[in-house]
Every structure is written in structure tokens, then in C-alpha cells.
Amino acid sequence: MQSRTIDAMNASLVRFRRYMFASSSKKPKLAFLGPLGTYSHQAACECFKESVEYISQPTIADVQQALSVDVPFGIIPQENSINGSVVETYNLLRNPAVGRDCVVRGYTVLGIQHSLVVRRGVKIEDVENVLSHEQALGQCRTWLAVHLPMASLVPMDSTASAAEKLLSSEPGGFNPRKCAAICSSVVVTIYDDLEVLQKGIQDGEENFTRFYVLSFGTDVPLPATVVLPTQNMALLRVQAPLESLAGRLDITKAVNTHGLDLLRIDRRPSLHARPFDDVYFLEIGATSDNSEWSDRLQRAVERVKRSGAEVAVLGVW
Numbered sequence: 503m504q505s506r507t508i509d510a511m512n513a514s515l516v517r518f519r520r521y522m523f524a525s526s527s528k529k530p531k532l533a534f535l536g537p538l539g540t541y542s543h544q545a546a547c548e549c550f551k552e553s554v555e556y557i558s559q560p561t562i563a564d565v566q567q568a569l570s571v572d573v574p575f576g577i578i579p580q581e582n583s584i585n586g587s588v589v590e591t592y593n594l595l596r597n598p599a600v601g602r603d604c605v606v607r608g609y610t611v612l613g614i615q616h617s618l619v620v621r622r623g624v625k626i627e628d629v630e631n632v633l634s635h636e637q638a639l640g641q642c643r644t645w646l647a648v649h650l651p652m653a654s655l656v657p658m659d660s661t662a663s664a665a666e667k668l669l670s671s672e673p674g675g676f677n678p679r680k681c682a683a684i685c686s687s688v689v690v691t692i693y694d695d696l697e698v699l700q701k702g703i704q705d706g707e708e709n710f711t712r713f714y715v716l717s718f719g720t721d722v723p724l725p726a727t728v729v730l731p732t733q734n735m736a737l738l739r740v741q742a743p744l745e746s747l748a749g750r751l752d753i754t755k756a757v758n759t760h761g762l763d764l765l766r767i768d769r770r771p772s773l774h775a776r777p778f779d780d781v782y783f784l785e786i787g788a789t790s791d792n793s794e795w796s797d798r799l800q801r802a803v804e805r806v807k808r809s810g811a812e813v814a815v816l817g818v819w
């Protein structure tokens with residue numbers, strides 16, 4: 503890895519340590535996938551610094567569920583540059599509460615460097631089980647195939663919860679002395695008795711995860727110090743009762759007609775009972791002409807709705 507990237511990462515870890523335990527009941531609360539030391543936690547700290555009180559949640563779905571007047575902000579991982587879309591996140595974006603009570607306010611991107619972490623004294627040849635979030639396991643597939651080909655890969659709710667499990671007496675029925683976790687090296691500065699066996703084990707030096715910043719309703723102002731990349735962008739959830747692919751592609755025509763760019767499409771099974779009836783998530787951006795962005799977005803949404811689709815605006819930023 504280039505030394506500039508390493509320096510930037512070390513600097514960001516120092517900042518992270520400063521914000522990590524920041525807590526005051528006077529500050530607005532932010533829900534993140536915990537426990538302390540997850541990448542979600544680091545991404546939140548990078549963005550929100552000391553402006554919020556950090557509230558740990560056990561799963562990504564719980565982050566969205568936690569949003570309320572009392573907990574106005576949240577952060578969820580959306581996509582990784584090696585392993586792709588975060589399925590749990592797209593599953594929760596299907597929830598009707600998203601776009602109504604809870605909205606996307608923008609995104610932030612974090613560089614991800616994974617480490618193989620063990621309980622102090624455990625050697626790589628002892629490791630029979632590797633615990634981590636399924637995204638992290640997917641991002642380290644090649645390294646695992648080469649260095650731990652016989653190990654079982656055990657998905658956990660988060661990278662830091664995998665590390666924490668190494669300290670329990672029987673992690674999910676496994677002997678902690680035969681287990682390793684894939685997580686950020688920052689966890690060994692938070693939890694005693696853990697050590698890093700190998701750093702930088704992801705499949706490629708450049709590894710980034712993009713996170714959506716959520717708020718409870720659109721009206722709550724982001725803390726003044728929070729600076730998110732501010733392009734004119736929107737996230738739509740579209741459910742089209744269309745039988746043919748050509749019909750579905752009409753949605754993209756509607757967007758183009760109004761001079762907007764379709765930046766990405768994700769697809770998940772819908773929550774309706776019909777098999778293979780999918781829901782689409784469209785990230786839309788303004789083209790180089792940013793004028794009347796929100797009017798043009800509104801017109802495109804109306805046009806898609808007129809074609810019989812259900813459209814929910816999950817966020818505009």
C-alpha cells in the first residue's frame with residue numbers, strides 16, 4: 503500500500519480514538535452497527551466527530567429501527583468496492599418506514615484495511631474457524647483460500663462482534679483458542695487480550711466501503727460540522743408491476759427524459775408475496791446541468807408513477 507494511504511489511515515485511527523468514547527446526553531444521538539470498533543463506527547466518527555452521542559446497535563436492521571425523535575441519526579454500510587452491495591442494507595431499505603420516517607441524507611466513504619485478529623497467544627496454525635461479518639469474509643476470500651484453506655468461515659453480525667466473541671468462553675460453541683476474527687486493527691486497542699496476526703488481508707490494496715447517512719425525517723438538520731459529499735443525488739425505491747424487462751427499462755427512460763443520470767440500480771425480492779416480483783433501488787444524479795434539479799426529479803418520479811409503478815423517494819441530497 504502506498505505510504506500516503508497508510509499515513510492517512512493512521513491519522514484517521516488517531517482521530518477515531520478521540521471521538522470513539524465521546525458521549526453526552528446533550529448531543530443528538532447516532533445509531534451505528536456495533537460494538538465499538540466496527541467500520542460503521544469509524545465511518546460515523548469520521549463524519550460526525552464529537553457532534554453526536556454514539557449508540558451501538560446489534561445489527562444493521564436495528565440501526566434503522568433505532569431511529570426516532572430521540573435518536574435522529576444513523577449510518578449503514580451500502581456497498582463495498584471489492585464485495586459489492588450490502589444485502590442486509592438493501593433488505594431493510596424495502597421497509598415502508600424508509601422514505602417515510604427515515605431518509606437517506608447522503609453518503610460517506612471509508613478506506614477498509616482488514617486484519618486477522620486472535621486471542622493473545624493463538625497462532626495461525628491453531629485457527630480452525632474465522633469469524634466476521636459476511637462482507638469482510640467476502641473481501642478476504644483470496645487471502646483465506648491461500649492461508650487458511652481448511653478453516654470454516656462463520657458469519658457474524660459485525661466485524662467487532664466477531665472480535666468480541668474471541669473473548670467469550672465458548673464463541674458460538676467454538677473454542678476461542680481455535681478461532682480468529684477479521685476486523686479492523688483498531689479493535690485490539692479497544693478490547694484487551696487480542697492481538698493482530700496479519701494486517702491488510704483484503705483482496706486488493708484499494709478497498710472502500712460507502713455508507714448511507716440516515717436521519718429520522720427530512721427536517722432534522724445535520725450538525726453544522728458534518729460535511730458530506732453534496733452532489734445533487736436521490737435514492738428511489740421502485741416497485742413496478744411490469745412483466746417484461748422492456749417495461750422495466752421504461753423507468754430508466756423516464757429518468758433520462760428529464761435530463762437525469764441513472765447512477766446505479768440494485769434489485770432485491772419485494773416484500774409482496776409474488777415470486778420474482780422485485781423491488782428496484784435507483785440512485786439518480788443531476789447531469790452536468792444542475793438547474794431545476796428537484797423539479798426535474800419530481801417530474802421523473804411522477805412519470806414513473808403514471809406508468810403504474812409504486813415509487814418512494816428514500817432520500818434527496
Ligand SMILES: O=C(O)C(=O)C[C@]1(C(=O)O)C=C[C@@H](O)C=C1
Pocket residue numbers: 535539540541542543579580582588614635637638659660661662711
Ligand atoms: O462489521 C462492520 O465492521 C461493519 O461496519 C459492516 C461492514 C459491511 O457490512 O460492509 C462495513 C464495512 C466493511 O465493508 C465490512 C463490514
